[in-house]
Amino acid sequence: MTTALNLEIKELIISSLGLEDIAPEDIDDGAALFGEGLGLDSVDALELGLALQKHFGIQFNTKTQNLRDHFKDINTLAAFVTELKDNPQT
Numbered sequence: 001m002t003t004a005l006n007l008e009i010k011e012l013i014i015s016s017l018g019l020e021d022i023a024p025e026d027i028d029d030g031a032a033l034f035g036e037g038l039g040l041d042s043v044d045a046l047e048l049g050l051a052l053q054k055h056f057g058i059q060f061n062t063k064t065q066n067l068r069d070h071f072k073d074i075n076t077l078a079a080f081v082t083e084l085k086d087n088p089q090t
Helices: 004-017 042-056 074-086
Strands: none
Touching (some): 004 074
């Protein structure tokens, strides 16, 4: 089920990575963002991470968070964003 946050993240992925040929409804919430799924690469991951931090006003702690696990799909990314918004990093 696509939530408002999931849709917002999909739109952010499309706009920040210049994926004009993809619509939000084309991105399955549980499909992998990297590799065989949406096909994003490591450069896309960096750009997406920066866009998420700026858009949602959150900070990633690369020393204590295994970021790769949180960027698995839209559902896990939305849960991670929610967690960071609810418990800001210092």
